[in-house]
Amino acid sequence: MTYNTHKLSSQNHSHIIGRQDSVTGDAIKANDEVVFCSACQSVFLVESWEYMNQKHCNQTETLGFVPAPIPTLRAKKKTRGKNNDDKLIFEIGNSNIKFLYLLFIVPVILSLVGININHWVAGLFVLAAILSYIGLLTIIYTKKLKENNLIRKALRVHKNTVKVLETGIEIQNDKFYSYYEIQKIQYINKSTWDFLVNLSEKYIAIYLKNGEVITQKLPSKRYEQNKPFLFALAWAAQFTELHFYTEVQQELGLVKSIERNYAGKILVLD
Ligand SMILES: [Zn+2]
Structure with missing residues (x-):
């Protein structure tokens, strides 16, 4: 079986060097050949990985890259935090996707049922369908405008x-x-x-x-x-x-x- 190994350099991997290999207890040094368990990102010397039968966390996947020291701080959208420029x-x-899907599918079902039953109740179904369509359009329209905070908040409440x-x-x-x-x-x-x-x-x-x-x-x-x-x-x-x-x-x-x-x-x- 193949797995990813990495040769550590003192310039690029100082955050890995000095960690402990949990099998041997040895500190990881520059120029060591290492493997990272993809599930927990623990570091192992190649020999330790072999010793564990190329398995950790009940799995055999290894990382194809050396993990970064801390998750990189990246701003997604500047205005998302309450303080406007908070990253x-x-x-x-x-996500709201299921909710929007429901909003779309409910009027469709309502109108289909309304059309197919020959009863005064049908009128109520059609009316409900029309109201649902209006609701849906309002939400889509509001989403486009991205201005109506109230609706956006309402959508996100739960x-x-x-x-x-x-x-x-x-x-x-x-x-x-x-x-x-x-x-x-x-x-x-x-x-x-x-x-x-x-x-x-x-x-x-x-x-x-x-x-x-x-x-x-x-x-x-x-x-x-x-x-x-x-x-x-x-x-x-x-x-x-x-x-x-x-x-x-x-x-x-x-x-x-x-x-x-x-x-x-x-x-x-x-
Ligand atoms: Zn692991």
């Missing part, structure tokens, strides 16, 4: 949106907490299965210095989609304490790697 590190939330900004955390496009007022952030991901139903509970708790605790439910996303959010939180850990608690095995590997490899007060809770 967005990462935003997590459910999206469980959390933004990691350069200066703080914004919840539901509404409340903003600066890193100065935050004492610690906890990321909790509980995953319980009950009669084949996944009762997972994912949220962040923001502990403010004034004693207040703000909790916000997070959208249920798959591991891969959730990963950048965890890196964004790790980025924020340069300003505040960060605790991870996760019952998802793959995610646990990742947060443990973040705990080991990132600067800042990061702790993985048991």
Whole structure:
């Protein structure tokens, strides 16, 4: 089986050099030939990777690149934060697409039903369909204008949106907490299965210095989609304490790697 190896240089990979290979316990040095587990981004000497039968985190994928020291700070849209020029590190939330799809499909079904039943109720269906169309057009029109904040907010109310900004955390496009007022952030991901139903509970708790605790439910996303959010939180850990608690095995590997490899007060809770 083939896997990606990287030869480390002292100029480009100083953030990797000095880390520990968890198999041998040796510190990684310049010119070492290394492999990165793609799930948790832990670094291993090639010999260790071979020793583990080319597997870590129950998988065999390796990174085709050397991971960057911290997630790069990039501005997506300048106006997205509450403070107009506050840079967005990462935003997590459910999209409106399903909702808009529903808005589109409901009037279609209503009018089809209305046309096909020969009863006074049909009139109500057609009326409801017309109203739905008007609603839909209004929303599309408003989206185009991108001015009507009220509708935009209404559309986003239950999206469980959390933004990691350069200066703080914004919840539901509404409340903003600066890193100065935050004492610690906890990321909790509980995953319980009950009669084949996944009762997972994912949220962040923001502990403010004034004693207040703000909790916000997070959208249920798959591991891969959730990963950048965890890196964004790790980025924020340069300003505040960060605790991870996760019952998802793959995610646990990742947060443990973040705990080991990132600067800042990061702790993985048991
Ligand atoms: Zn791994």
